[in-house]
Amino acid sequence: MAGTGQESGAAENAGFEDLSDSEFPDFSELGDIEELGSSLGNPRKEVDPQGPWKWKQEADAPTPMERFHLRCLWVSDLSTQSWCEQQMVYGKELPGFQSAEKAAVLDAGSSAHLARELELHDLVNIHTSTKEDAWAVKLLNVLTMVPILQSGGTIREFPVFGEIEGVFLVGVIDELHYTSKGELELVELKTRKRAMMPVEAQKEKDRFQVSLYKCIFDAMVRGQVTSASLVHHMKLSPEVLLGPQVHSHAQQGGFTVKSFRDLLELTFLSLNLSDLPVIDALKIEYSHQETDTVLGMEMVVFEEKQVRDKLRHHLGYWTGLREPQGVDVKEAWKCRMCDYAAICEWRQSGGMRTLSQEQRAKKMTK
């Protein structure tokens, strides 16, 4: 399958193999980070000393979508957000700031995914220079994978995209295949450093992730995602001609296309005419990184209302309806392994305490 050919950042993740296996990150360097946090001084509103539940959104204040110059949201960001919203925000504000241990574990996970993908197809690097080209590569992948799935085959790294709850979401499904019962099943691989099944909070985040994939995929095969919506949200120009490498790869695939519009038409025609079913089953497979053994499976029950409610709550932050929140006091254990714990405003302002105040306030009004 095709991938966009930006220069890979292989060098920046290299060389972490010899780090210690300690369970929690070492925060000894956080003195510097504290300075970093204040000197970077992003235009965030000051935290109201009376507590973060008193949101007074100024009418002209940019929403986080605008502030981070985002045209779409990634499923992985929403998934991180469901772990800890405040942590996800720090990740956006201070990109590239992450402990080496965590990077190494993520890197091992990436390798495992790549190995799996390569079992099914080769990768082709395609140079892209415009955003239309980058989307063209994605569309070409959809275009070549839909017939494989339609004829009962297995596909990996299937791109999904579409407007859900008013926001354009983008993601990649690990694997889709038909079960022996003829059900269309999504498989999400999760590799783990430690040879044990994850705690409930981790599972919940993973369930949310695959549920979002189903929402987007189903919308795509139901014809609810249109090329007009894609063009509008991603600010694409249908009339631009495809770059030489994209064009030649399309030709090799047997697609006669010149402009981005041609490819849009073909892709949405294919999606709408192929009559693919919605996803019947969601499966998460946890496996141990070092030994590559399966630790366990989780079949996810798709609960549309709960997923949509949770998504809308998360989108409320992005669209500026509410301030970001950290974790509830019950989940403060997550902070032990958070790279931003030492600079976290939620922690410093006693966010966990004010949350219980908020709950008490709610009770009193009832």
Add this chain to the structure above:
DNA sequence: ATTGCTGAAAGG
């Protein structure tokens, strides 16, 4: 065009 710009996921 004065205001440009994006690989998604990787795991806890």
